[in-house]
C-alpha cells in the first residue's frame with residue numbers, strides 16, 4: 001500500500017504547512033512510514049489531481065494523509081476516474097474551518113483536550129493499524145452530464161445560501177463565525193420547491209426518541225422551505241453543531257441520507273408568505289439552529305399552544321427529521337435561490353426547469369472504495 005501526504009496551506013487558519021512540518025512528518029518518520037510524496041495543494045481542485053496522478057504512477061491501494069477541511073476531502077472523492085477501481089484510505093488531520101467529518105468521527109470530549117493531540121487522533125489510528133471505516137457517499141445528479149459526490153452534506157435552502165455567501169467572508173473571518181454571519185444575512189429567506197423522498201423512509205418521533213418507519217412509497221413535501229439538508233457519515237457540521245444527531249445515536253445499517261427539513265407553513269403562527277410572517281418565522285429558524293448547538297436538541301422542538309417552540313407536549317414538530325434512501329429536489333422556476341445546491345461546501349446551480357436527485361450509495365459506487373481512519 002503506497003502512502004501519499006497532502007496538505008492544503010489555504011485551509012482554515014492556514015496552519016497546515018507548519019503543523020505537518022512540526023508534528024505529522026516527524027511522527028511518520030518515528031514509525032518508519034515513508035511517504036512516496038509529500039505535496040502542498042496549489043489551487044482549487046489540485047488535491048484530486050495529486051491523488052489521481054499518484055494512483056496512475058503507483059497502481060493499487062493508497063493511504064492518503066490529508067491535512068485540510070472537508071472541501072479538500074470532497075475534491076479527492078470527486079477527483080478520481082471511475083476506472084481507477086482501487087482503494088483509498090484517508091487519514092484526516094483536521095486543519096480546515098468546520099472539519100465536519102473529523103469532528104463526527106472524533107466528537108469533542110468536552111474535557112480540556114490538547115488541540116495538537118486531538119488533531120492527531122486519525123493519524124494515531126492509522127499508526128496503530130486500526131481498521132479504516134468505509135464511507136457512504138451521496139451521489140447527486142443535476143443533469144445527464146453533471147454528477148457530484150458528497151462525503152458530508154448535500155443541501156439546498158438556508159444552508160446552501162450560507163455556504164454560497166460565506167465564501168466571500170473567508171478572508172475577513174477565517175473561522176466558523178463566518179457561517180453565523182452568513183446565516184444572519186439569510187435567515188428570513190424562504191425557498192420555493194417541492195421534494196420527493198424515496199423509501200425506505202423513517203421519521204424521528206420525539207415522544208419515542210427514535211426513528212420510526214414511515215410510508216414505503218415515495219412521499220412528496222411541498223414548500224416553501226426554510227431549511228433542507230441531508231448528511232452522510234456525520235452527525236455534525238462543526239464540532240458543536242449537531243444537525244443530524246440520529247446519524248450517531250442510531251446509525252443507519254445501509255447507505256441512507258439523514259434529512260433535516262424546516263417548513264415555515266407548519267408554524268401555527270404563520271399563515272402566508274408575507275414579509276411579517278417571514279420575520280416571525282426567522283426567530284423560530286434561529287431557535288432551531290441554536291438548539292442544534294445544544295447537542296442536537298432541535299429535533300425535539302414542538303409548537304406549544306402559544307405557538308412558541310418547546311421541548312414538551314405533543315404539538316407539531318418544528319423540524320421534520322427523515323432518514324431515506326434518496327430524494328429529488330425540484331425548485332420553482334422563479335426562485336433563483338432555490339436553485340442553489342451545496343455539496344460539501346461546493347455550490348452548484350440547478351438549471352431552470354431542472355432538478356437535483358440525490359441518492360445514498362456505498363463508497364464503492366464510483367469504482368473506488370473510500371475509507372477513513374477513525
Ligand SMILES: Nc1ncnc2c1ncn2[C@@H]1O[C@H](COP(=O)(O)OP(=O)(O)OP(=O)(O)O)[C@@H](O)[C@H]1O
Nearest residue numbers: 010012041042044068069070071072096097098099
Ligand atoms: N493553494 C491554495 N490556495 C488557495 N485555495 C486552495 C489552495 N489549495 C486548495 N485550495 C482550496 O481551498 C478550499 C478550502 O479548503 P478546505 O475545505 O480544506 O478548508 P476549509 O474550507 O477551511 O475547511 P472546511 O471545508 O472544513 O470548512 C478548497 O475548496 C480548495 O479548493
